[in-house]
Amino acid sequence: MKAIILAAGEGTRLRPLTEHCPKPMLPVGGRPLLEHLLKLLCNHGVREVAINLHHRPEAVTSHFGDGSSLGMKIAYSHEKELLGTAGALRRMASFLDDTFLVLCGDLLTDVDFTSLVEFHRWRSAVATTALHRVEEPGRAGLVDAASDGRILRFEEKPPRSRRFTNLACAGIYVFEPSVLAEIPEGRPSDLGHDLFPSLIDKGLPIYGLEGVGHVLDIGSPERYALAQVMLPYLALNGHNGRRNGGVIPFPARRRATSTATVPKPSPERNGARGAISDFLAEARAVLERVDPSDVEAAVSLLVGAQRRDGAVFAVGNGGSAATASHLASDLARSTQQNGGPPLRAFSLSDNVPQLTAWANDTCYEESFAAQLRAYARPGDVLVAVSASGNSPNILAAAKEARNMGLAVIALTGSGGGRLKGLADATLVIDSYEYGQVEGAHLVLVHLLSKIVVRAAAQRPQEAEAPVAPASHARPARLSGRQAGRPAEVLGAMEAAG
Numbered sequence: 001m002k003a004i005i006l007a008a009g010e011g012t013r014l015r016p017l018t019e020h021c022p023k024p025m026l027p028v029g030g031r032p033l034l035e036h037l038l039k040l041l042c043n044h045g046v047r048e049v050a051i052n053l054h055h056r057p058e059a060v061t062s063h064f065g066d067g068s069s070l071g072m073k074i075a076y077s078h079e080k081e082l083l084g085t086a087g088a089l090r091r092m093a094s095f096l097d098d099t100f101l102v103l104c105g106d107l108l109t110d111v112d113f114t115s116l117v118e119f120h121r122w123r124s125a126v127a128t129t130a131l132h133r134v135e136e137p138g139r140a141g142l143v144d145a146a147s148d149g150r151i152l153r154f155e156e157k158p159p160r161s162r163r164f165t166n167l168a169c170a171g172i173y174v175f176e177p178s179v180l181a182e183i184p185e186g187r188p189s190d191l192g193h194d195l196f197p198s199l200i201d202k203g204l205p206i207y208g209l210e211g212v213g214h215v216l217d218i219g220s221p222e223r224y225a226l227a228q229v230m231l232p233y234l235a236l237n238g239h240n241g242r243r244n245g246g247v248i249p250f251p252a253r254r255r256a257t258s259t260a261t262v263p264k265p266s267p268e269r270n271g272a273r274g275a276i277s278d279f280l281a282e283a284r285a286v287l288e289r290v291d292p293s294d295v296e297a298a299v300s301l302l303v304g305a306q307r308r309d310g311a312v313f314a315v316g317n318g319g320s321a322a323t324a325s326h327l328a329s330d331l332a333r334s335t336q337q338n339g340g341p342p343l344r345a346f347s348l349s350d351n352v353p354q355l356t357a358w359a360n361d362t363c364y365e366e367s368f369a370a371q372l373r374a375y376a377r378p379g380d381v382l383v384a385v386s387a388s389g390n391s392p393n394i395l396a397a398a399k400e401a402r403n404m405g406l407a408v409i410a411l412t413g414s415g416g417g418r419l420k421g422l423a424d425a426t427l428v429i430d431s432y433e434y435g436q437v438e439g440a441h442l443v444l445v446h447l448l449s450k451i452v453v454r455a456a457a458q459r460p461q462e463a464e465a466p467v468a469p470a471s472h473a474r475p476a477r478l479s480g481r482q483a484g485r486p487a488e489v490l491g492a493m494e495a496a497g
Helices: 032-045 055-062 084-091 113-122 177-182 191-201 221-233 271-288 290-305 319-338 352-361 366-376 390-403 417-423 433-455 487-496
Strands: 004-005 048-053 073-078 100-104 107-109 129-133 141-145 151-156 167-175 206-210 215-217 311-315 344-347 380-386 406-414 425-428
Touching: 004 032, 004 084, 004 215, 004 290, 032 055, 032 107, 032 215, 048 215, 055 073, 100 107, 100 129, 107 167, 107 390, 113 206, 113 221, 113 433, 129 141, 129 191, 141 191, 141 206, 167 177, 167 206, 167 215, 177 191, 177 311, 191 221, 191 406, 206 487, 215 221, 271 352, 271 433, 290 311, 290 406, 290 425, 311 319, 311 366, 311 390, 319 344, 319 380, 319 433, 352 366, 366 390, 380 390, 380 417, 390 406, 390 417, 406 417, 406 433, 417 425, 425 433
Parallel strands: 004 048, 004 100, 048 073, 129 206, 311 344, 311 380, 380 406, 406 425
Antiparallel strands: 100 167, 107 215, 129 167, 141 151, 141 167
16 A cells, blocks of 8 residues: 655745744654654555655655655655645656555644545545544535535635535545546646546545544644644554554455445435335345354354353443443343343443543543453453444453453444454444444344344253353454354354344
């Protein structure tokens, strides 16, 4: 994966700071801003970067050289005359032979580049931009996007009379090399003023994704000062984009969904009836893409906890908190009502006084992890529910569970996020639409409960060897296709269809 960093601007609003130092080299937290961007890219598996330069280029080249000190390869494009944000890409076309990232060099950010690229590929887009809400719409490229993220309108820094939203482009993009042919060669061209409107007018698939991280441009003295305050609160330099201490690989392209599975909009599908049909078809499609072997792996962990008289702890935020509560209630009630051994299941999201007390005493990010330390024991199971797979308090709980010897089941969407790398069994809903993910999670909750109950009922009644007490070692990590599951789990899966 390659990336372009646009660093040729003169930074006129930050003078006199930028008279002898290019804006991307201004220090934030004692290090050049550009260094933070390069390290974040490296954490997401990007190893080849090109940087365009114009003002004081030697400040960048002398500091970073060929990039080997960062474990990267850095190339430079020196512009004697500024070519604009799009013209800079056209000039570096020979460097770009596959899907690539583009970042404005004046950004302090912890955006999850991996999720952004995965969304871009999932939508088969030619261009995708990170989106965020802004307080000053006149300083940004404003976007009108459909519910699936497709960009319908793009206005670069419109006057007050034409400002229609505060949803804006964040200055972070993913492109396919094919868009370079849309940029004129040898003359200035701009991404916001020229390229994006042209791509939209031609009906090409352009998408935006909101909520993948924080973004702050340092283009004014006030915002540069804010960056110094903001830096400690960002997930940078190893915390963002890492999985078990390693780099997240960029995902393979998703299989295209068959046209028979999800209906395409048509004039005949307008109105409430068409909307209902489309909604149900899409819900069915995402559930059909859940791998049954992943469900088996999750059930095996739950059945194992039930046999050991262990406990299940469920956690989630917002709509996922309701799913966690539903799961705990369903597992406890259904196993007790069907005559089998009860499964002790608890939602750590339910007790608001307790949750806020833990958050107040520690911090909200530790609110679930702190409860696990107080109540959980080795051999128990954590069910972590997060539509994005990147919620900080859910990730903290999953990491704590692993440290304590608990098994972790993840219910997530959006490609799995970082939560997927912390789980022993993961049920991923193949969608980036939170409502669709959370709705599908509720269906999976009922399915898990149903199979656990059937597995308990099918457990052989004849004399069995005594179950060994729960070990203090963490349960072995399961793959959805791994052999050795309890036979009754497989039987229950077949019975449940």
